[in-house]
Amino acid sequence: MAPRALAATLDTLSTSPADDAARGPARLLDVYRMLANVRQLDTSAVAWQRQGLIPGYAPMLGQEAAQVGAGFAVDKTRDFVFPSYREMGVAYTLGVNMVDYMSTHKAIWHGGLYDPVASHFAPFQAVVGGSVLHAVGWAHGQTLNGASLGGLGVGLAFLGDGASSQGDVHEAMNFAAILKAPVVFFVQNNGWAISVPTEQQVAGGSVAARAAGYGMPALRIDGNDVLAVLEATQRAVAHARAGLGPVVVEAMTYRRGPHSTSDDPGRYRTLDDEKIDGGEDPLRRFRSVLVEQGVADASFFDKSDADAQTRADEIRDGVVALESRPGSEMFDFVFQESTPTLGAQARQWREESEHV
C-alpha cells in the first residue's frame, strides 16, 4: 500500500521539532536497539501463548517502525499516551515496565499492572476507539493549565484504521479541532481490522484526508520507515505543543501477523497477499539505512539482537513469576470510597471462596 499525498500535507506544518538529535548517530542506534527489543518481545509473546504461558496475545509484527518511531517522539515527562491493545512497541519505547504490561495478556488484570500515571501511558484497553476522546480531554486540560516553559504537554491517541470508523473518533477529532487541543491522533493504518480490509473500512481510503474536514493538518506517512515516522510525529507533537491545535498522523503500515493468537488469517487473505502487501520488513529496511550511512555494521546488529533476546528472556522470567492477584482485589478497586453493600459482598466471597 503506497503512502499517498505525502509531501502535500507535510507543508501544512510549519513547526519543526526542537530536538534534532534524532538524526545523530547515537540516537539512530538507540532506535535500532528498540526496534530489535520490540520485535523480539513480540515474537516471544506469540511463542509464550503457544507454550501456554499466556492465554492470548495481539501481535504487532510489522508495526515496529510505526510504534517505535512514534514512541521516540514522545516527551515522557509531559506528554501522555492513550493506547489501545496493540501498542506494545510504544509502551516499550516509553519505558513502561514490560512485565507489568504483559500481565494483561496473562489475564492477571485487564488494564495491566503498570502505573499509568508514572508511565504517562493510559491503561491498556480493549474498546476500539474507546480512549481517543480521553486524549482530547487530557490535552484540553493542558491548555487550561497553561503552557509551561517549552510549550504544552501533548496527548497522543493511538488508534487503528478500524477504530477510525467509530463515532467516538469522529467526535474526538471535531472536539479537538474546536478546542484547539494539543492532540496527535496517531493512526496505524495496518490494512486490516481483523478480517476487514481498509478498503471496506475507510471510505475515501484515508483517515488523514478526513482531517481537512475538521480543519486540522494531517501527515500521511510511510509507517514502515522508522525515521519518517519519528520525524512526522515530532513535527506533529511540536505543532500541538506550540498551541496550534491537533494533528492527524496516518502511518501506513501492515499487520503482518494474525489479528490475535486466536485468529486464522488464511480465511480472509493468502500468504501471497501478505508477502506483496506487507512490503519490506521495517527492521530490515532500517538496517540497510544504517549500513548505507556507515553508522552500524553486522556486529552492532548481532549485539543488539542478542541483547533484545536477553531482555525478552528477563521479561519472560518476570511474566512466569507473576502470580494471580488475590480475589479480594475484585472489590478493592471498584471505588475510591467503597460501599457497605460491596463490603458485605467481599465478606461473603471470603467466607464462601476462601472458607475464612
Place this chain on the structure above:
Amino acid sequence: MSESTKSATLEIVRETPLLQLSMQQAINRALGEILDTDDRALIFGEDVGLLGGVFRVTDGLQQRFGANRVFDTPLAESGILGTAIGLAMAGFHPIPEVQFDGFAYPAVNQIITQLARMNYRSRGTLPMQVTLRVPSFGGIRAPEHHGESLESLFAHVPGLKVVSPANPQQAYHLLKHAASMPDPVIFMEPKARYWNKAGVDLAADEDIASLEGSVIARPGKHATLIAWGAMVSRCLQVAELAAEDGIELEVLDLRWLKPIDEAGLAASISRTRRAVVVHEGPHTIGLGAEVAALVSQSCFDTLRAPVERVTGFDVPYPSGDLEDEYIPNIDRILFGVQRVLEYRRG
C-alpha cells in the same frame, strides 16, 4: 403447556434420531434457514462475512447467500444498530451481530433511544423486526469487555424482548422463533457453551407455544434453581451433586428474560417452596432481583425461605485469572441451596 404434554413431547423427540450439533453450529443452521425462507432477512456486523464471525457462527453464509444478504460493516456498533433500524423501516428483517457483549455498549444509545421505541413512537406503524445476536456472558478467560452480562440492562428497557438459550436445541428453535417476531429481540448466546455438542431435533418447532416461557431442565422437589444461558448447565451439575446427598433440586431454565414466565416460576416454586436464582451478572438490580420479587409475590404463602440470589458481584467483570471467583461456581450455588434448605422462620 402442562407438565404431562411436555414429557410426552420429550418421548417423541427421543424416537427420532437427533443431530449432534454444537450451539455455534445450531445457530449457524438456524440463520441459514432464516435467510432461505425469509428473503427480507439480512445478516451484518463486524467480520461476519468471509471470516464467518470470530466464533464462526455465520460461517459460510456469505458464500451461500451473497454479500448483499450477509455483509461486513465498518467497525462501529452504533452504526450497525442505527442502520438496522433504517433497514427495518424499509421493510427488511435485520439480524445484526455485535461481536462481543461488551461492544454492545457503543450501540446502547441506538438500541434504547431508537430501536426499542420506534414501534411506540410510530403508534405501531413502524414495527422493528430486528434480532440482535449478542455473544454473551463470561467463562472464556477473554480480554476486558468480552464477557459481560447485559440482560438486566436490556430487560429494563420497555420495547425490547430478551432471550437466552441454554443448549443447541433451544438455540436453533429460539433463534428462528425470535427472528419471526415483529418486535426487537436481543438474542444472548452463552459463548462459553458455543462448542458443547448436544442432540438437536430440527423438526420439533411446530409448536410455537413450546418456544415461549421457561422450561424445567430437571425436575426436583426440595428447591428450584432458576438460571439461564450458561448457568443452566452449571445448575444441572449442582443438582447432580446434591442428588448424591438425597437433595432433589429442580432446575428451571428461564429462557425468556423478557417477558419472564411468571406462571412457570409460580408453578415450580409452589411445589418446591424454595428458590435460588443464579446469574453471572452483578447482584444489585440484577435480573435475580426481579425473579425474587415475582416469586415472593406469587408464592408468598408457600415459600419456606426467602428467595436466595447467587450471582456475580457488584464489580467489573474481572480478568481471566479471577473469573472463577466471580462467576457463580458450584460451591457458591450449593451454599445458596443450603441457606434456603436450612432457613427457619422467626
